[in-house]
Amino acid sequence: KAGVTQTPRYLIKTRGQQVTLSCSPISGHRSVSWYQQTPGQGLQFLFEYFSETQRNKGNFPGRFSGRQFSNSRSEMNVSTLELGDSALYLCASSLGQGANEKLFFGSGTQLSVL
Amino acid sequence: AQTVTQSQPEMSVQEAETVTLSCTYDTSENNYYLFWYKQPPSRQMILVIRQEAYKQQNATENRFSVNFQKAAKSFSLKISDSQLGDTAMYFCAFRVDSNYQLIWGAGTKLIIKP
Numbered sequence A: 001k002a003g004v005t006q007t008p009r010y011l012i013k014t015r016g017q018q019v020t021l022s023c024s025p026i027s028g029h030r031s032v033s034w035y036q037q038t039p040g041q042g043l044q045f046l047f048e049y050f051s052e053t054q055r056n057k058g059n060f061p062g063r064f065s066g067r068q069f070s071n072s073r074s075e076m077n078v079s080t081l082e083l084g085d086s087a088l089y090l091c092a093s094s095l096g097q098g099a100n101e102k103l104f105f106g107s108g109t110q111l112s113v114l
Numbered sequence B: 001a002q003t004v005t006q007s008q009p010e011m012s013v014q015e016a017e018t019v020t021l022s023c024t025y026d027t028s029e030n031n032y033y034l035f036w037y038k039q040p041p042s043r044q045m046i047l048v049i050r051q052e053a054y055k056q057q058n059a060t061e062n063r064f065s066v067n068f069q070k071a072a073k074s075f076s077l078k079i080s081d082s083q084l085g086d087t088a089m090y091f092c093a094f095r096v097d098s099n100y101q102l103i104w105g106a107g108t109k110l111i112i113k114p
Helices: none
Strands: A005-007 A010-013 A019-024 A031-038 A044-052 A052-058 A064-069 A074-078 A087-094 A109-113 B003-005 B010-014 B018-020 B023-024 B032-039 B047-050 B066-069 B073-080 B089-096 B097-104 B110-111
Touching: A005 A087, A010 A019, A019 A087, A019 A109, A019 B018, A031 A074, A031 B097, A044 A064, A044 A074, A052 A064, A052 B089, A074 A087, B003 B089, B003 B097, B010 B018, B018 B110, B023 B073, B032 B066, B032 B073, B047 B066, B047 B073, B073 B089
Parallel strands: A010 A109, B010 B110
Antiparallel strands: A005 A019, A019 A074, A031 A044, A031 A087, A044 A052, A064 A074, A087 A109, B003 B023, B018 B073, B032 B047, B032 B089, B066 B073, B089 B097, B089 B110
16 A cells, blocks of 8 residues: 655745645545644644545644645645745645544655745 | 643663653643654654553553553653664654644654664
């Protein structure tokens, strides 16, 4: 069974640009969640989607958005990039049936904003 | 506020030794689930062990076990017979029934020396 796939692995952008990151969950998983990891702030929850609906959202500005498609693949978009958006963005998938579930993570997208 | 505290930024032990990583958390929820995740240099988060808060028995997974003290809100991880492959960042986290987001600690960098 293929794992969670995130593309691209690395991305370099400049301030003011926008970026789209992609996440393909494990087959059969309907929940996809996104986390931002930085050395200063650690791991922070961005949002979680289940069956194309956003179920939870973290405390990030509106520049951060996401969506989920009917095949459970998810994308997150960051508009008007700032230097502080440089981070590792992790995607995780699960069946979405309960908070005790194991999350399966991808290897992340390393975003650098110059 | 829901928080997780890992008081040991870095630890190192000799191969085959036993090591314990500390974690305390704070939540007013009654139903929640606790996790230890490992992040090796490959960046992919891997679930090590999980514990349901309503279960008194401590979870074990081969060489990994936890000491769950609900009243003290403590959830430490013990690694027995440590191996070089255990070298990684270890994150303590929890989720509550009413919300699907993982709340993370800052992590402990564990180095296993040969």
